Amino acid sequence: xxxxxxxxxxxxxxxxxxxxxxxxxxxxxxxxxxxxxxxxxxxxxxxxxxxxxxxxxxxxxxxxxxxxxxxxxxxxxxxxxxxxxxxxxxxxxxxxxxxxxxxxxxxxxxxxxxxxxxxx
Amino acid sequence: xxxxxxxxxxxxxxxxxxxxxxxxxxxxxxxxxxxxxxxxxxxxxxxxxxxxxxxxxxxxxxxxxxxxxxxxxxxxxxxxxxxxxxxxxxxxxxxxxxxxxxxxxxxxxxxxx
Numbered sequence: 693x694x695x696x697x698x699x700x701x702x703x704x705x706x707x708x709x710x711x712x713x714x715x716x717x718x719x720x721x722x723x724x725x726x727x728x729x730x731x732x733x734x735x736x737x738x739x740x741x742x743x744x745x746x747x748x749x750x751x752x753x754x755x756x757x758x759x760x761x762x763x764x765x766x767x768x769x770x771x772x773x774x775x776x777x778x779x780x781x782x783x784x785x786x787x788x789x790x791x792x793x794x795x796x797x798x799x800x801x802x803x804x805x806x807x808x809x810x811x812x
Numbered sequence: 813x814x815x816x817x818x819x820x821x822x823x824x825x826x827x828x829x830x831x832x833x834x835x836x837x838x839x840x841x842x843x844x845x846x847x848x849x850x851x852x853x854x855x856x857x858x859x860x861x862x863x864x865x866x867x868x869x870x871x872x873x874x875x876x877x878x879x880x881x882x883x884x885x886x887x888x889x890x891x892x893x894x895x896x897x898x899x900x901x902x903x904x905x906x907x908x909x910x911x912x913x914x915x916x917x918x919x920x921x922x923x924x925x
Contacts, residue, residue: 729914738814739858739901739916755911788857793914797846797905798863805857 694718696789696803704783704810710776714789714803715769722747722767729792729799730763730774732785740785744793745772779810815915816841816902823923829890832920834902835883840915842883846905849878849887851898852919858901862887889922897924 700712714728721728730742743753745763753761757776765772776783786807792799817835824830834841834849841847847865850858862868862878865885875890885904889896902917 737899737919739903739919741903741914741916752912754913756913793905794863796848796863796867797844797914798848798860798903799850799858800860800863800869802857802859 694791694801696791696801698787698789698803698806700787700806700808702806702808704779704808705812706780706810707778710779710783710808710810711773712787712789712806712808713771713773715771716789716791717770719770719791720767721745721765721770721772722749724748725795726791727793728772729790731788731790731799731802733788733805734785742774742776781810784808784810814918815906816904816917818900818902818917818920820918821921821923823925824889824892825925826892826894828892829888830892830922832887832889832900832902832922834885834887834904834917836885836904836906836915837883839908840904840906841880841885841902843907844905845880847878847880847885848903849876849885850901850903852901853898892924894924897922 695717727744729744786805788805789803790799791801849862852858899919901919
């Protein structure tokens with residue numbers, strides 16, 4: 693069984709960088725053909741896909757976030773991380789890591805999510 | 813404002829069937845067989861119930877079924893049960909001239925009366 697667990701700061705000040713790590717168990721993040729995504733859910737309930745990192749380590753980001761976002765991996769520990777810089781209150785959300793998109797274009801396993809609040 | 817349009821709420825009585833809609837454009841829902849549906853209970857992460865418009869992963873009840881016509885996808889839940897009360901999100905791959913992304917609907921709150 694695949695399990696994902698996010699760990700994040702909880703509170704980030706405006707203009708700073710938000711960093712969250714996802715630890716995967718039951719699967720290797722470097723195994724073909726899996727992709728690994730970050731998805732956030734705003735307080736009003738809407739979901740936004742942030743981007744994915746491939747099993748090869750290459751990345752693709754949602755163009756809506758511009759150059760503020762970057763991902764990294766620690767393949768030896770099956771972890772991948774999200775960095776979002778220059779945060780504002782609009783970045784307050786529950787951040788999920790998920791496996792996918794798969795060949796069926798879906799996200800099949802999700803972490804429990806971590807709430808990040810941007811506030812001074 | 814979400815990329816895909818879903819009704820905010822729908823309700824039904826136990827045993828009834830309900831259909832939830834998800835409307836997009838030819839750049840997403842209408843252009844690809846990539847619509848998926850997720851069920852989210854309060855305080856929990858979304859859970860995949862229908863990938864690729866009509867498929868059903870193992871472990872998902874056959875009471876859940878998906879379909880698509882043009883730019884609108886639908887999720888039908890038959891034989892409503894109290895545990896079906898949740899928020900349901902649709903998602904689709906979207907591609908434009910210079911970008912691609914996965915987009916979501918705003919979610920439909922299903923109330924089982």
